[in-house]
Amino acid sequence: VINCMWYAPGTVISNYVKTDFEKINLNAIVNLSVNTTYSLKRQHDIQIGMLYEQRRRSFYSLNANTLWPLMPQLVNTHIGKFDKNSAVLSYDSEGLFTDTVTYSRNINTQSQGVFDKNVRAIVPVGNGYYSGGGHFIDIHSIDPSAFTLDMFSADELWNNGNTYVSYAGYDHTGKRLKRQRGLGDFLQNTNERLVNAYTPSYAAIWFQDKFVLEKIKIRAGVRIERFDANQLTLRDEYSLYPVKTVAETDLLAGVAVSHPTTISPDAAVYVDDVNSPTKVVGYRTGSKWYSQAGEELSSGASLASAANAGKIQPYLVDPQGQEVSQESFKDYSPEILILPRLSFSFPMNSTSMFYAYYDKFAQRPSYGQSFAPISSYYFLEANAGGVVANPNLKAAKRTDYQFGYKQTLGLASILNIRVGYAQIKDDINLV
Numbered sequence: 001v002i003n004c005m006w007y008a009p010g011t012v013i014s015n016y017v018k019t020d021f022e023k024i025n026l027n028a029i030v031n032l033s034v035n036t037t038y039s040l041k042r043q044h045d046i047q048i049g050m051l052y053e054q055r056r057r058s059f060y061s062l063n064a065n066t067l068w069p070l071m072p073q074l075v076n077t078h079i080g081k082f083d084k085n086s087a088v089l090s091y092d093s094e095g096l097f098t099d100t101v102t103y104s105r106n107i108n109t110q111s112q113g114v115f116d117k118n119v120r121a122i123v124p125v126g127n128g129y130y131s132g133g134g135h136f137i138d139i140h141s142i143d144p145s146a147f148t149l150d151m152f153s154a155d156e157l158w159n160n161g162n163t164y165v166s167y168a169g170y171d172h173t174g175k176r177l178k179r180q181r182g183l184g185d186f187l188q189n190t191n192e193r194l195v196n197a198y199t200p201s202y203a204a205i206w207f208q209d210k211f212v213l214e215k216i217k218i219r220a221g222v223r224i225e226r227f228d229a230n231q232l233t234l235r236d237e238y239s240l241y242p243v244k245t246v247a248e249t250d251l252l253a254g255v256a257v258s259h260p261t262t263i264s265p266d267a268a269v270y271v272d273d274v275n276s277p278t279k280v281v282g283y284r285t286g287s288k289w290y291s292q293a294g295e296e297l298s299s300g301a302s303l304a305s306a307a308n309a310g311k312i313q314p315y316l317v318d319p320q321g322q323e324v325s326q327e328s329f330k331d332y333s334p335e336i337l338i339l340p341r342l343s344f345s346f347p348m349n350s351t352s353m354f355y356a357y358y359d360k361f362a363q364r365p366s367y368g369q370s371f372a373p374i375s376s377y378y379f380l381e382a383n384a385g386g387v388v389a390n391p392n393l394k395a396a397k398r399t400d401y402q403f404g405y406k407q408t409l410g411l412a413s414i415l416n417i418r419v420g421y422a423q424i425k426d427d428i429n430l431v
Contacts, residue, residue, distance in 0.1 A: 058169020161382025169197025260294025
């Protein structure tokens with residue numbers, strides 16, 4: 001790339017990217033004016049509303065340039081070395097040894113890849129060469145137009161996380177998924193590795209009344225919101241694999257374990273060695289860490305230093321089965337928020353007014369902040385040092401308080417004194 005602006009002449013540009021964004025939005029608002037006494041001082045301006053929103057965001061990208069060096073690596077891999085026990089001596093018609101020994105190849109059909117099988121179905125007669133019963137095909141002699149993307153399996157394109165493809169809401173060939181799939185369609189279906197699109201849903205209803213009470217103008221209302229990210233989240237955000245709890249840890253290396261009485265039975269247990277634990281070095285409840293004696297710690301650093309190799313060592317249910325599975329995940333728990341708001345203004349006289357309001361509102365997490373498809377966990381090792389979104393994010397909540405005083409100064413000036421306070425919880429920019 002020249003000056004980060006132009007590709008050099010002759011550069012082959014064949015990478016492919018597509019994204020798809022859909023939104024269904026249903027909105028209804030009813031405004032009512034209730035005035036039984038026909039007096040503006042007794043009128044109620046009422047608003048009732050509802051909102052439903054369903055989003056779908058999917059993407060597909062393919063590093064097509066790198067497919068050409070990948071293809072030779074995927075063929076002939078099931079044809080092994082010569083089997084030294086299969087020697088066949090060659091003799092002439094007179095029964096004399098001709099100094100020629102023939103060996104058979106070790107061929108493991110179980111290790112033959114999907115791409116290799118599909119290529120062999122289209123290779124012309126005479127392609128490549130034969131050796132020891134194995135047919136070594138020459139992929140470079142095949143017409144490039146004969147290759148199609150569906151000749152690869154998804155696993156071959158994911159390449160253990162050093163991926164040639166990335167997608168959600170599409171399959172590995174770029175076809176759009178018509179429905180949501182289960183976790184097993186990724187974990188067990190190695191030929192397709194289907195990944196769902198990001199499909200959060202949001203709903204809200206609200207009620208608001210505006211009226212006058214003894215010269216005080218009041219606006220009061222409440223909004224009820226529900227947000228569902230519609231995706232899987234980790235059961236334990238600190239571990240990809242199930243960790244034993246205090247209630248499940250009575251013995252360790254054949255010795256009875258005595259836990260501090262201040263530690264919850266549901267607390268996760270941390271040990272000195274994940275494979276051969278001999279002692280407990282600490283505990284964790286949610287995001288709170290505790291020492292072996294049950295004292296709360298600021299972090300889990302001391303638990304790591306007390307373990308072998310200076311690394312954190314959870315007491316895993318199955319230390320030998322460290323594979324991402326169904327047990328590692330749970331469904332996102334929808335969040336329901338009740339957001340009240342109240343404001344009022346009170347005229348002191350014809351030139352001054354006191355006002356105040358209280359308001360609570362929420363901001364939903366965005367796609368980039370919260371979408372973490374199953375592939376980001378399954379191939380996590382290949383993303384060492386990278387960032388993974390948090391699929392369990394909840395809405396950021398903000399509460400505002402404000403008080404003010406307005407005073408007109410002549411015909412062209414107004415004095416406005418205002419004091420406010422805001423409280424923010426679950427700030428997505430911080431956590």
